[in-house]
Amino acid sequence: MTLSDSIPSGGFAALVPELDVTDLxxxxxxxxxxxxxxxxxxRPENRFLYLEMQGAQVMLTxxxxxxxxxxxxxxxxxxxxxxxxxxxxxxxxDRLARANWPLFQPCRxxxxxxxxxxxxxxxxxxxxxxxxxxxxAQDLGMR
Numbered sequence: 001m002t003l004s005d006s007i008p009s010g011g012f013a014a015l016v017p018e019l020d021v022t023d024l025x026x027x028x029x030x031x032x033x034x035x036x037x038x039x040x041x042x043r044p045e046n047r048f049l050y051l052e053m054q055g056a057q058v059m060l061t062x063x064x065x066x067x068x069x070x071x072x073x074x075x076x077x078x079x080x081x082x083x084x085x086x087x088x089x090x091x092x093x094d095r096l097a098r099a100n101w102p103l104f105q106p107c108r109x110x111x112x113x114x115x116x117x118x119x120x121x122x123x124x125x126x127x128x129x130x131x132x133x134x135x136x137a138q139d140l141g142m143r
Contacts, residue, residue: 008040008052017082018059019132020072024049026129027060034099035092035134056084075131083135089122092136096126104133109140117142 021027024047031037037051037058047062063072086092093107107124120140127133 005041008050008057010055013055013057016057016059018061020063020076021060021130022063023129024060024062030129031058031060034095034101036095054086075127077132081125081133081135083137085137085139087138089124089136089138093124101126111143
């Protein structure tokens with residue numbers, strides 16, 4: 001885990017999800033030690049972490065009931081997945097395998113139509129300790 005206790009490198013992203021988690025320590029281990037995110041800054045008294053990796057940013061907060069819009073039950077984040085673009089998915093897949101962490105969907109190449117062309121990405125899906133669905137992808141270019 002790398003900690004700088006400053007604003008994220010490159011500044012704050014225009015959209016940063018804040019995820020309620022049931023165990024901030026377990027989530028930190030998964031997001032930082034397994035996935036490779038780093039802590040930009042934290043507020044331990046509020047059980048809060050601001051994480052970043054290769055331009056992607058996410059906030060994790062120990063569940064406290066603030067801003068609760070309805071009942072919360074696992075898996076959290078039903079109906080959405082977070083696509084996170086990385087330079088290379090291989091190191092992350094290696095760390096997940098070493099941690100014996102199951103994949104939601106195995107790594108595969110996918111092509112998505114964008115106008116007259118298709119954009120490719122090598123992607124896999126994994127759930128964090130609370131069930132949030134994360135889709136990590138590396139760019140394969142256009143065809």
